[in-house]
Amino acid sequence: MSAQAARIAMTAPNAPGAPGTPGIPGAPSSAAVDVDVVQRAAEGDEAAWRTLTEVYAGRVFAMVHAQCHNPELAEEITQSVFCTLASRLGQAGYTERGKFEAWLFRIAMNRLRDEMRRQRRQANPTDPGVLTMMDRRSTDEPQDDDGVRSIRERIGRALDQLSEADRTVIDLRHNAGLEFKQIAQILKQPIGTILARHHRALRKLRPLLADLQEGANP
16 A cells, blocks of 8 residues: 555545434435546555545445444544555555445445444443443534434434344445445345345335425425
């Protein structure tokens, strides 16, 4: 890994604005980068590295934060992901084959799972602070308008009612902004299974958030 790549990875930006739960599920709007940008980054091009972090760091942060509910941990994991990315792309012989996004978010998911396992091993079950650590939400975020905060809390509670598998699909689709084919690659499951989980999750969320949807469409 070049010194330039390492420096850019260590300063990967957070998601713009306050981290939060995703909005009412809908079609995501996601940016992507051309294959040649990834390849130039692998070859040590500083401008290409900056483009990668600008496009993807916010999406990685949002996906991780939605899973762990802890902005400080999400920032730490995001930084770690981009350091890993810099190291692996910097290895001799890397060739971009059009699967960069799925690869990047697989790194993020694996890093998140490793951290969750580490925290569970270290947790003291008699410590109330540890027991509630994974449920930290808006108290760590910048203050928002009361109405916005209330909506975020409602959405968060609704998402908490999903199974872990269904919640992961929702987060990868609506926070990370990935296509279903990419999610299938990351989770190593048939695309039909991913589509079924997404449909099942939305079907469960709609009645829980029906009044919010009505308010957004007067």
